[in-house]
Amino acid sequence: MISIEEMRQSVKGEILIGVPMSEHTSFKIGGNADFVIKPIDKDDAIATARYFQKKNQPFIVLGKGSNVLVSDYGLRLPVVFFEEALSKYEINGRNVYAEAGVDLQRLSVATFKHNLSGMEMLAGIPGSLGGALLMNAGAYGQEIYDTLNWVEIVGGGEKRKLKKKEIKIKYRETEFKDEVLIAAEFSLNKLDDKSYEFQKKVREENLTKRRESQPLSMPNAGCIFKNVIIDDEIVSAGRLIDQCGLKGLKVGQAMVSEKHANFIVNLGKAKADDVVKLIRTIKAKVKAQHQVSLALEIKMMGFEDLNIQNLTG
Secondary structure (H helix, E strand, O other): OOOHHHHHHHOOOEEEEEEEHHHOOOOOOOOEEEEEEEOOOHHHHHHHHHHHHHOOOOOEEEOOOOOEEEOOOOEOOOEEEOOOOOOOEEEEOOEEEEEOOOEHHHHHHHHHHOOEEOOHHHOOOOOEHHHHHHHOOEEOOEEOOOOEEEEEEEEOOEEEEEEHHHOOEEOOEEOOOOOEEEEEEEEOEEOOHHHHHHHHHHHHHHHHHHHHHOOOOOOEOOOOEOOEEEOOEEEOHHHHHHHOOOOOOEEOOEEEOOOOOOOEEEOOOOOHHHHHHHHHHHHHHHHHHHOOOOOEOOEEEOOOOOOOHHHHO
16 A cells, blocks of 8 residues: 655655546556656656665656557556656767656757767657667667667666666567666767768658658557567568558547558547557457567556456567
């Protein structure tokens, strides 16, 4: 049982009750969270993580809420928002320090303006650095871990740093579980004038391609499924779904995007249940036509009472 008064003794930031998660996710979907905690700075964020970990109390960490689907019934677990508390970054020569709540787009643009290469192709990926590190985000041949030196975490109530070689990294996932990511340091590559102009052109072309091919003007959670690795080749999940003729398929107010088949968009009043039904249909159709089992890239939150085993794998 969570004691609000006890929590207030350990946490300096706001503690809010009954917060609509539809207002805090890019999908604009989700019921109320019982408790929301907003730490005020890095020390408070660490103290909050330690408080729950030492009590063995499960909790949810969210940045920008861009890669999640929250249940219509909301969240019973405490939700901690790190976007404001962990929003600092510093660029010193080739080294870049950034906290987990930093907007990935903002960081990508800032490093490129300093003639640094290693994050420029990540521009346009929604979300915060912490989420990008958890899922090993990447685009156009770059991945967030390519240039990582270390990541600072809180695990088991203790703060520590992990070097890149200590972290198990897979395609679009890591093996972090109960650990909370706080900050990270990267070493990027310096661009000369010729390389800068070339990368600038490529970056602008990729951003244009993203705007033209993705439904960025409609509420969504990014790619729903991970791309598939077949015979050591990465095969686009969107292409597999498109080949099944599923673009434009609707359930309630949720629809498979007509621009990009690996996106589900909220037409206005979509429910999480609508999205779940679409996910089940997509997985079944792709399995039947391509003999491929699509795995979710988005995180499902608040579905403890729903059997979603056949959704996640």
